[in-house]
Amino acid sequence: MAAHQGCSCGMKRHLLWLRADLRSIDNSALHEACLDPSALVAAVWFITPEQWRRHDKAGVQLDLELRTLQKLSATLASLNIPLLIRTVPDFAAIPQHLLALCQAEAVDAVFWNRQYEWNERVRDKAASALLEQHGIARHAFHDQCLVKPGDVLTGDGCFYSVFTPFKKNWLQQIHRHGVEVLPAPAARPVAWTHADAVPDSVSGFVSHVAPERAAALWPAGEEAALARLEDFVEHHIRRYRDLRDIPSLTDATSRLSPYLAIGAISPRQCWQAALNEIQAYGPSADIDQWISELGWREFYKHILVGFPRVNKHLPFRMDTVNLRWNDDEAAFQRWCEGKTGFPIVDAAMRQLRETGWMHNRMRMVTAMFLTKDLFVDWRWGERFFMQHLVDGDLAANNGGWQWSASTGNDAAPYFRIFNPRLQSEKFDPEGVFIRRFVPELAGLDRKRIHEPHGKQRDFLLDYPLPMVDHRAACEFTVAQFKKLGELPVGRADNKADSFNV
Ligand SMILES: Cc1cc2nc3c(=O)[nH]c(=O)nc-3n(C[C@H](O)[C@H](O)[C@H](O)COP(=O)(O)OP(=O)(O)OC[C@H]3O[C@@H](n4cnc5c(N)ncnc54)[C@H](O)[C@@H]3O)c2cc1C
Incomplete structure (x- = not known):
């Protein structure tokens, strides 16, 4: 000292x-x-x-x-x-x-x-x-976490690479040690110096979301974050499991990720609010599910510490460094602009561009489309997301991208590829989300909106044909992953690195 x-x-x-x-x-x-x-x-x-x-x-x-x-x-x-x-x-x-x-x-x-x-x-x-x-x-x-990285370890003293056992251990520790929300501090006797003005902007960083829209969607400050938490827990959390996958419902998830990312709210405050709700009105599988999502947030933060290579543009699954991704700049650009010809993908990409945020299921759909249908490197998508997300967070973004690309820990199996049309029919059955962000399709009925036919696109709508054949693209991608089995596997350490956390 x-x-x-x-x-x-x-x-x-x-x-x-x-x-x-x-x-x-x-x-x-x-x-x-x-x-x-x-x-x-x-x-x-x-x-x-x-x-x-x-x-x-x-x-x-x-x-x-x-x-x-x-x-x-x-x-x-x-x-x-x-x-x-x-x-x-x-x-x-x-x-x-x-x-x-x-x-x-x-x-x-x-x-x-x-x-x-x-x-x-x-x-x-x-x-x-x-x-x-x-x-x-x-x-x-x-x-930053309810349980700090390095405290949730397997019996062998390793970081977990699978979520379910991590969550079990993580929950046990939270229950064992309890969670304390600290009050704001008492005022100091005097200020020793003058405060500086906080600038309105920093040169070179322009928000792609119009200022009034950003301020309305993402009101600033811890009070706004707390109000959002309270409203979510009071009115929406008990329907979380049923509704959290429906992208057209803006209140079905908490939309607290921007505030957690910049620390305008703490995970302890989130935990406490959920616990208070359980204590007042009884347990619920919906609340457990929401807490589980906070667990994913922590899981990926622990992964950053336990597997430092994921901080350095390397995949978790080292054998996947051998994948020869498709360096197709033009295809990538169409994905970025929301002009793939797949309505649900395009609606989601336009949601990101217009609001700075994208619904979780839509993140999975768009990330899987880029990496599996277009076979474009997940790091391109990860970067584009960081450049546009109001909640950009290295751990969650990297984790989500590697999950979708099947290069990560506890990731989606490479052969289980989302079909964009089926995802659309299941999670946006009436096309409400698509109509909101792809206005050129707004006039289509609930059946056609998921996959307008060629003539409609050509003659009636200013909307592109699908840029790939989904089935053929999947076959190609699965074949690339299958080939990995024949190549030498890269290093995959499972020990904490030497940093003292
Ligand atoms: C490809 C991809 C990229 C992503 N990039 C980010 C990112 O940069 N920043 C980010 O905060 N989240 C990211 N996520 C996770 C998730 O999509 C968002 O956290 C979620 O959509 C935020 O909405 P919400 O606050 O309404 O979440 P809720 O459903 O209300 O969940 C509560 C909180 O739990 C955490 N959480 C929920 N789901 C996940 C998850 N799958 N992984 C990690 N934490 C989660 C978030 O902090 C969230 O605010 C990504 C997911 C994918 C598939």
């Missing part, structure tokens, strides 16, 4: 380094930074444009973060915790900048909540080492 430098007034100065935890309630690092009632506390948030470009950060997500920070800054100011904003090119520049800030302001200790992505962990290790060299205390907390 470092020696405290102290300031002239004798009060300790604590710095909260905010990252993907943009909230005042149930924020472990903020809570700990404020435990000493006399400590003066400030917060800092780094703008890192070059790093974000490398990470394919979506403008629509940054827009939500900036609007959330503006609200958080006001909340923190009311507690005498000024929020500082600093711009550096990338993560590599942060340690020096953080040190300079601590030295200039006589900071005694820096507090942060851990992130589990590889580059973020490298950054934190470097920052921690530099601060330590200069005698500044560091306090890092596990705050």
Whole structure:
């Protein structure tokens, strides 16, 4: 532990380094930074444009973060915790900048909540080492998961690669240790410095969703996130299992993913709300299912830590590096634009482009279409999603893409390929979702809308013919996967790496 430098007034100065935890309630690092009632506390948030470009950060997500920070800054100011904003090119520049800030302001200790992505962990290790060299205390907390990565292990001490046993162990640990939601901290006696203005935008990051639409769809701040959670638990959670796969129903799922991704709400708050509902009105399979989805979120975060190669554009299943994906830029472009000629795929891709979000089943349908019908590399799709999702999150996005591409852990078997028409008929039987996002098909009846016939497309509608023959495409893809069996298998370690989590 470092020696405290102290300031002239004798009060300790604590710095909260905010990252993907943009909230005042149930924020472990903020809570700990404020435990000493006399400590003066400030917060800092780094703008890192070059790093974000490398990470394919979506403008629509940054827009939500900036609007959330503006609200958080006001909340923190009311507690005498000024929020500082600093711009550096990338993560590599942060340690020096953080040190300079601590030295200039006589900071005694820096507090942060851990992130589990590889580059973020490298950054934190470097920052921690530099601060330590200069005698500044560091306090890092596990705050992103209900159970931290490294605590849910198989009997052999390995990370799980299959979800069901992971979930069983994960739930046991939650029940054993309990979940505590931390209150917002008490106000500080005074603010030691002035807050910076939070910018409305960052050069080079334009949201592809119109500002008014983004603000209406994704209202900013922890209050908005909590209101959404409360509304979902009160009115919708008990029909979750029946309705969660219907993309036309906007309230059937919580739409909390953007808020969980930037940390405007915590998984503990979600868990607690679900538990309160069970305690008040009894258990329900729907609530269990929703909790299970929170489990998938954590499963993929644990995978990032246990299998670091998935952070580095490598597949989980190493034998699949031998797949020779189809580098068809033109086909990829049609998929991106929602012009494949498959109505359900096109509606979903246009939902992403218009709203910055896509329904979970539609993510599976579109990802499987790209990787199995077009046999285009899952990493192309993963990247496009990150560039457009308001909830972009490396762990969940990578996990979802590798599930769909059959390159991941506990993934869809390569021979079980979604048929877009059948998915459409099953989950959008009346064509409500398709009509909403593909207006050129709005006049078709409930039977034809899933697969307009050729003449309708050519003469009546400005809508393309299907870009592939689904059955032939599936045969080709299955054959590619079958060939893998004849090639040498790549490395597939199942041990935690040497990082101390
Ligand atoms: C190809 C693909 C890409 C994806 N990319 C992302 C992404 O970048 N960011 C992201 O948050 N989710 C991603 N998901 C997971 C899932 O689609 C979204 O989390 C979900 O649609 C969010 O809607 P919701 O908040 O209404 O979820 P709800 O159904 O209300 O679920 C509650 C929460 O559980 C978590 N969750 C639900 N399903 C999953 C899942 N399959 N995997 C991991 N976590 C889950 C989310 O945090 C979600 O907010 C992806 C899935 C696929 C198939």
